[in-house]
Amino acid sequence: MNFKFVYKICTKSEWQETKKKGLLTGSKKDLEDGYIHLSADNQVAGTLKKFYQNQKDLILLKIDTLKLDHLIWEQASDGNMFPHLYSSLDISNVIEELEIEEEYEKTNNYCEECKKEDESVFQNLILSSFKICNSCKTAKTIFPL
Ligand SMILES: [Zn+2]
Numbered sequence: 001m002n003f004k005f006v007y008k009i010c011t012k013s014e015w016q017e018t019k020k021k022g023l024l025t026g027s028k029k030d031l032e033d034g035y036i037h038l039s040a041d042n043q044v045a046g047t048l049k050k051f052y053q054n055q056k057d058l059i060l061l062k063i064d065t066l067k068l069d070h071l072i073w074e075q076a077s078d079g080n081m082f083p084h085l086y087s088s089l090d091i092s093n094v095i096e097e098l099e100i101e102e103e104y105e106k107t108n109n110y111c112e113e114c115k116k117e118d119e120s121v122f123q124n125l126i127l128s129s130f131k132i133c134n135s136c137k138t139a140k141t142i143f144p145l
Pocket residue numbers: 111112113114115116132133134135136137
């Protein structure tokens with residue numbers, strides 16, 4: 001897990017609104033819960049699957065955590081630690097916006113190296129644009145080609 005960056009999934013229209021204001025205040029659920037739900041790099045795929053299934057026009061925001069004063073990592077009901085932001089997010093902390101294509105996940109779970117299907121392939125594709133599973137990624141990091 002990389003603690004330097006966290007990710008926020010939102011719709012394109014939400015992101016347009018956010019850019020106008022310069023502040024991300026969060027979704028309806030965020031406002032209800034009192035913090036903005038974010039994801040670590042290895043949680044993006046799971047969050048997409050759980051909360052955004054079949055939703056179109058999604059954007060993934062890559063956020064630099066360095067200047068976030070109110071970012072707290074808290075345990076969710078599944079036992080995993082999730083980043084929660086207890087303030088609105090100034091968009092100057094967003095360093096990258098990535099489009100999440102429709103049907104992206106279903107067609108992109110096959111690793112180009114070992115040709116196996118694995119959830120981590122989709123995740124690595126969004127985050128690093130390598131269509132590769134975690135075990136092949138680890139092998140490559142240790143033995144760079
Ligand atoms: Zn592989």
